[in-house]
Amino acid sequence: MKKLIILCVTLLFSTLLLAQEESNITKKDTTKLDEITLVSRRSLSNYRQEKTLSSIDNYLEKTNKITMIKRGNYAWEASMNNMNSDRLSITIDGMQIFGACTDKMDPITSYVDVSNLEKVNVGSGQSGSENGHCVGGGIDLQLPTSTFNNSGLKTAIDLGYETNGNYKTTGLDMEYAANNFYLNADGIYRKSDNYKAGGNNEVLYSQFEKYNISLQSGYKLNTNQSLNANVIYDKASNIGYPALTMDVLLAEALISSLSHNYTNDATFIKALETKIYFNTITHIMDDSKRPDVPIRMDMPGWSDTYGFYSKATIKQNKHNILFNFNGFYNKSLAEMTMYPNNPNEPAMFMYTWPDIRTLYSGVYIKDAFFLNAFEILSASLRMGYHKNKIAKEVGLESLQIFYPEINDSKSRFLTSFSADYQFKKNVFETTFGVGYGERAPTVSEGYGFFLYNSFDNFDYIGNPTLNTEKAIEANFKVNYHKNDFQVGIESSYFYISNYIIGEIDTSLSPMTIGSNGVKVYNALKQATIFDVYLNASYQLSKPFSFNGSLGYNYGKGSNNEALPFIKPISYLAELNYKTTNFNAAIQLEGNGNQSNYGSFYGEDKTPQYAILNLNLGNLFYIKSYKTILKYGVENILDTNYSTYADWNNIPRQGRNFYINLSFSMP
Numbered sequence: 001m002k003k004l005i006i007l008c009v010t011l012l013f014s015t016l017l018l019a020q021e022e023s024n025i026t027k028k029d030t031t032k033l034d035e036i037t038l039v040s041r042r043s044l045s046n047y048r049q050e051k052t053l054s055s056i057d058n059y060l061e062k063t064n065k066i067t068m069i070k071r072g073n074y075a076w077e078a079s080m081n082n083m084n085s086d087r088l089s090i091t092i093d094g095m096q097i098f099g100a101c102t103d104k105m106d107p108i109t110s111y112v113d114v115s116n117l118e119k120v121n122v123g124s125g126q127s128g129s130e131n132g133h134c135v136g137g138g139i140d141l142q143l144p145t146s147t148f149n150n151s152g153l154k155t156a157i158d159l160g161y162e163t164n165g166n167y168k169t170t171g172l173d174m175e176y177a178a179n180n181f182y183l184n185a186d187g188i189y190r191k192s193d194n195y196k197a198g199g200n201n202e203v204l205y206s207q208f209e210k211y212n213i214s215l216q217s218g219y220k221l222n223t224n225q226s227l228n229a230n231v232i233y234d235k236a237s238n239i240g241y242p243a244l245t246m247d248v249l250l251a252e253a254l255i256s257s258l259s260h261n262y263t264n265d266a267t268f269i270k271a272l273e274t275k276i277y278f279n280t281i282t283h284i285m286d287d288s289k290r291p292d293v294p295i296r297m298d299m300p301g302w303s304d305t306y307g308f309y310s311k312a313t314i315k316q317n318k319h320n321i322l323f324n325f326n327g328f329y330n331k332s333l334a335e336m337t338m339y340p341n342n343p344n345e346p347a348m349f350m351y352t353w354p355d356i357r358t359l360y361s362g363v364y365i366k367d368a369f370f371l372n373a374f375e376i377l378s379a380s381l382r383m384g385y386h387k388n389k390i391a392k393e394v395g396l397e398s399l400q401i402f403y404p405e406i407n408d409s410k411s412r413f414l415t416s417f418s419a420d421y422q423f424k425k426n427v428f429e430t431t432f433g434v435g436y437g438e439r440a441p442t443v444s445e446g447y448g449f450f451l452y453n454s455f456d457n458f459d460y461i462g463n464p465t466l467n468t469e470k471a472i473e474a475n476f477k478v479n480y481h482k483n484d485f486q487v488g489i490e491s492s493y494f495y496i497s498n499y500i501i502g503e504i505d506t507s508l509s510p511m512t513i514g515s516n517g518v519k520v521y522n523a524l525k526q527a528t529i530f531d532v533y534l535n536a537s538y539q540l541s542k543p544f545s546f547n548g549s550l551g552y553n554y555g556k557g558s559n560n561e562a563l564p565f566i567k568p569i570s571y572l573a574e575l576n577y578k579t580t581n582f583n584a585a586i587q588l589e590g591n592g593n594q595s596n597y598g599s600f601y602g603e604d605k606t607p608q609y610a611i612l613n614l615n616l617g618n619l620f621y622i623k624s625y626k627t628i629l630k631y632g633v634e635n636i637l638d639t640n641y642s643t644y645a646d647w648n649n650i651p652r653q654g655r656n657f658y659i660n661l662s663f664s665m666p
Helices: 002-018 056-060 393-400 443-447
Strands: 036-038 066-069 077-080 088-092 119-124 137-142 152-162 167-177 181-192 208-220 225-239 247-263 269-286 296-316 319-339 348-370 375-390 409-425 428-439 451-453 458-461 469-482 485-504 518-538 544-557 570-578 582-591 609-622 625-634 656-665
Touching: 056 066, 056 119, 077 088, 077 137, 296 348, 348 393, 348 443, 375 393, 375 443, 443 518, 458 485
Parallel strands: 088 137, 458 518
Antiparallel strands: 036 119, 066 077, 119 137, 152 167, 152 656, 167 181, 181 208, 208 225, 225 247, 247 269, 269 296, 296 319, 319 348, 348 375, 375 409, 409 428, 428 469, 451 458, 469 485, 485 518, 518 544, 544 570, 570 582, 582 609, 609 625, 625 656
């Protein structure tokens, strides 16, 4: 092991001595959380990323306030401000999409790839409510915009390999652009065997296979108007989930949209985009590859969403106004069939989501008012109508066993607003903000029927009588930068009333064999969540720079119990070297002991860990063809560890050597 470390360090500094010119390959800010995080695999700069072929999950996890909850090696669930996806607004290019899995094995981020995307807009708290109501924040995965630049045909090929899990990636991109027409076709394929944790321990049921195909086109009607169409087809199969009791046979999505775009700086409305969209998701869980299960189950789920939005940008005097009118209609249906081991016993069937129909329409408006050259005052407001309806009569009757007085539908009016003040002058900048947000319960929270949660080993039942969850937030960010040094601190505080979470009901019997009992979704009177991050960077010399980050998080409910999935003390330090055609970085990242964990909710203590990573990159040309080579080692010391966000303490990957090659042909 010591010889390996010495070899890695020797190779690093030997390469540094050979590099001669200054670089712009990877202008990375390791520590700063921006509202906009570039992720396009074609944009090989201005983001902190070691591998050009990383999944979208890896990209998102690099920001301070986003953590990915891992149930396996694929399809991680995004958490922001210590709140899971239930409390977030996650969209694809402004389009509402809802997963079809009752166990959150298919988060929205799993149905796109970096090949589809141009950037990700990340808004903390109510700054992320542009596309929908949320409490913790919003993530919008944005598709590339049409470019009518008459550049002709361009192609690109990507190849990647990682030793841990025998992980292979292949991608192909073809783009044609004329003066009034644009077409892009893109495909990427990923496959991994079981990965190995530190100490060469194989993690069973962690394999997956996925391919993603997208087609984007645009036609310019005139100087100011264009039509755009987008289609994404994503299919993953044979997906193992080592932290869960079931795997996934199929996760399939078709995402489509048609939009009209108008831009004109000479008119009152500077830009107007109107889009209609449709997406459908099929998700099938099964346990056919698991040995000795108490009872075999099939659990398919379906989610269809029809929607629209119209966004207008207005600039008048010192006002910069954004207006967004949007709406959607969603159908969510999931079922479970249980097959007893005794073939003479009949199969048992029930709806776990009894065909819930959700209708929403709302409006969002934001005004950024420029007080002067140094100060901006912004305010936003979202209002919307939200209605749920149980379409399956048998589903309504099942829930009426627990809630005899409920009807088949429930409506609510949701509001949220925010305001912030930004001052920026010379070496100092600061932002202060406040906000108020509301969200409706999710389909599982409101209407789920005996959903098994392997994290705390309880069955869950939804509660159609839940009140709207509400949150008040305050945040600030202060940055100081002078010459080659920058330091900043950012913090946010959330006071959440009607905090929705499962509570044990001892009067009910569980459906799942071996479970601890039944929990019914209820609401704490209130919960508080707080985080603070200290970020710093220093340009040591022309080629050398250093980044560092230190974070602290806290969360507790009105029952005086620690909330689950609250990030412990975290830290990150990175030393970078870059020249014109070469870059290198060595990173140390880790968490402290999770001493304030939510044992009341089934969480246990996670010990501290630290891992060391080394990544390198080269830019070179073969004739006129641009080539990017990324390579390195993750978890150099082969540490065996789990984080607080790893479901049931599944261990993360051990040592992993990787290489990515991106080849562009203009």
